[in-house]
Amino acid sequence: MLTGVSEAVYYILAAIIIGSGVMVVSMKNIFHSALFLVLCFFGVAGIYILLSAEFIAAVQVLIYVGAITILMIFAIMLTARLYSAQIKQSNEQVVPGLIIVSALLVITIFALSKTTWKLSSQAPETQTVAEIGKLLMTTYVLPFEIVSVVLLSALIGAIVIARRD
């Protein structure tokens, strides 16, 4: 359960995530959007640390901040039209979109507040990396193997699309 300091930290992080999330979709310059996305991902990593899931937090930073957003920034910088122009972030569908999204928000909040959450009484693991590694090699060995096939087929796919004839 969250108490005192951690509760305060949680709300600060949540504010950062939501604030930067709004900036991502409203900034005129797409480069700035990408930078705010980095901030948003860092906030999510903070939440993971707060929930004592350090490994997931590290992965979040490595993959989302380190790989995905950097890739996006590269793509923006290599595409001259994207880099210089002021991109309009809204179109004629903004009103119907807003209505659907607010309906979804109300439904989600309603569902979340009515749910009886399953709470664990165990103390959080201190050695999460070791524990995850053990689970991947025992209980979750099948998904672990399948993921490698997913990556392999994605790799082949990328080569097929990118190679010269």
Added chain:
Amino acid sequence: MDWIIPAVNLKLILPEIVVCLFAILILVTDPFLSKERKIWSAHLSWIAVVIAFIANIRLWNLQEATFTNMFLVDNYATFFKFIFLAGSFLIILISMSYLKREEILHGEYFSLILFSTLGMMLLASGFDLVVIFLGLEIMSVSLYVLAGFKRSDLASNEASLKYFLMGAFATGFLLYGIVMIYGSVGSTNLGQIINHITSNDAGSNLLIWAGAGLLLVGFGFKIASVPFHMWVPDVYQGAPTPITAFISAGPKAAGFAALLRVFLFSFTTIKMDWTMIVWIMAALTMSVGNIVALAQSDIKRMLAYSSIAHAGYVLVALVAGGETGVSSALFYLLAYTFMNIGAFTVVIALGRKGQDNTKLEDYSGLGSRSPILAILMTIFLFSLAGFPPTAGFMAKFYVFGSAVKSGFTGLVIIGVLNSLISVYYYLRIVVLMFMQAPVTRTDNERIKVAFCAILVLIISTWAVLQMGIFPQSLLSLAQASVSSIF
């Protein structure tokens, strides 16, 4: 640290291992093949499918889970694997001459087909939402690339990109649904989800509802049901024709395999509550598919909308539920695989290099240019429309019969009316083929059909007629595959 290695029974997962190993083997051997011998990759891939099929026969009547209850072999999964492997086998055969003609014969194509098949098999056998999700990903990632395999063709690129963007979006829904179910149950294993739903009052737990709804969106995309069908026409039209046939056969059946498994077997105690939503989806899917198909002038696009409509008929079986409902759905998917691949094989046979000839007027006068192709096409179209004595008729008969038995007469009336509408656009092609003079064309040469394509036509025709005239043997197989679950 204490390590408890779970008991693993590799025999159960043997068909999957065979498919996966051969896919990798093709990748390794393909670079060593000279340009004239690339076809060996194709031969390797159909050999893989045949071996997996034999391995799968040996699993019939087994009911056993392995990998800590994540992978379940039962007749239901085994039956679906037969559908996938048969579909992939036929697709590999029709791909060979097509790829040669279009000069895009690369080994990766067959490797990706095998990976995609592997994903489908995992979808059917997955007894854990994590495995189901990963199976769906292997299947989809391979398909995104295959849809864009004709890289010099802009329409193919567009198909690939559209499929990828929409597919990734749908995957997001599916994952979010899984997360919500995990949040309320505390496990992703279907067995534990069943226990949780039956022991607790699920109606009070809104999170499961939200999760189930999102799962329905994710699967609804894969099976191409309305309102998640927007990607279908463009992808079906733009993708290389064998891949169009592939997407409409195997992956659709795989989506249904997971959908039926999750909704009928895990959410079975709350069936009455979600039936209404699926009822509406089924009615919309049938109607939109058939009505929009009327207006198409391209046969690939027309078959795309027809494929949407057929997903609607199978959804009727899901609404009916129970043993008869599910067995009729299995029978339907098996029949659809053969009649659809058969029809697409004729479409491929009419094409030339760089010129697909998929306009409806290209079919006028086919009856005099190539009577045999025209007659076979007529059989497949009759089956798709649901005329006796073809597989399509028996399949529709069982699906609608099971729905009437469960008391959904209203939905059956909508379904029958839709079948009547569909007769118009299927028969229009038959009329064009036999009662119209051929359009004057510059390349009025004889239509040559490759040996492998002839083989596919023979197998599909035999299957369509066999299931239409003597449906009992395959129907009892479908019933046996369901009885282990109920």
